[in-house]
Amino acid sequence: MSYWAAPVQCEGRLARDIRKSRAHTGCIFQQFNLVNRLTVLENVLIGALGSTPLWRTCVRWFTRQQKQRAYQALTRVGMAHFSYQRVSTLSGGQQQRVAIARALMQQAQVILADEPIASLDPESARIVMDTLRDINQTDGITVVVTLHQVDYALRYCERIVALRQGNVFYDGGSQHFDNDRFDHLYRSINRVEQNAQAA
Numbered sequence: 001m002s003y004w005a006a007p008v009q010c011e012g013r014l015a016r017d018i019r020k021s022r023a024h025t026g027c028i029f030q031q032f033n034l035v036n037r038l039t040v041l042e043n044v045l046i047g048a049l050g051s052t053p054l055w056r057t058c059v060r061w062f063t064r065q066q067k068q069r070a071y072q073a074l075t076r077v078g079m080a081h082f083s084y085q086r087v088s089t090l091s092g093g094q095q096q097r098v099a100i101a102r103a104l105m106q107q108a109q110v111i112l113a114d115e116p117i118a119s120l121d122p123e124s125a126r127i128v129m130d131t132l133r134d135i136n137q138t139d140g141i142t143v144v145v146t147l148h149q150v151d152y153a154l155r156y157c158e159r160i161v162a163l164r165q166g167n168v169f170y171d172g173g174s175q176h177f178d179n180d181r182f183d184h185l186y187r188s189i190n191r192v193e194q195n196a197q198a199a
Helices: 018-023 040-051 054-058 064-076 092-105 122-139 150-156 179-198
Strands: 025-028 110-114 142-146 159-164 167-173
Touching: 018 040, 025 092, 040 064, 040 092, 064 092, 092 122, 110 122, 122 142, 122 150, 159 179, 167 179
Parallel strands: 025 110, 110 142
Antiparallel strands: 159 167
C-alpha cells in the first residue's frame, strides 16, 4: 500500500518511514481534537511535533521560527487575536479554525477532514468550508472532506464521491451531480432502510 508514491504498508507491516508520511497528513476532526487546557498558539504548535526533535517536544521548546509560522497560520484562519487564550473558552467554529491552523502548521500535503462542520451552526460551517476551499485553491493542498450535507458538497467541492451501502454510487464532478442522481441515491437508501426495518 502506498501513499503519495511512498510505501506505507506491505504484507501487514508498516513502512519504516511511516512517521514521515503521517507528519505530512493533516487531520481535522468533527470534535476538533484540541487540548482544552492549552492556549490556541500551543495547540497550533502541536502541528510541528512531527518535524521537531523528541527532546524538544518533551519540554515544549519551540523555535522562534516555529512560533512565527504558527502565528501566520492563525492569521490565515482569522484566529491570531486569540493566540494566548485557552482553547476551552472558544466556540465550536473557532476551535475548528484552530484545528485547521494546526494542519497548516504541519505543512501537510493532504488534509483529511472528517465531518468538519457536523456540529457547527450555519455561519461557522460556512467560514470553515470557505477556509478549506481557500487552502485547496491557493496552496494547492489536496483536501478530502466527508460530509452528510449534500448542499455543502455541491457548493464547495469540485469532485464528489457518493457512497451507497459501502459502494461507490457516483464519482465525478459536482456540476454533474444533478437532481436525478440525488433522488436516485436517496431513494435507494430509503428503500434499504425500509427493508431493514421490515426484517
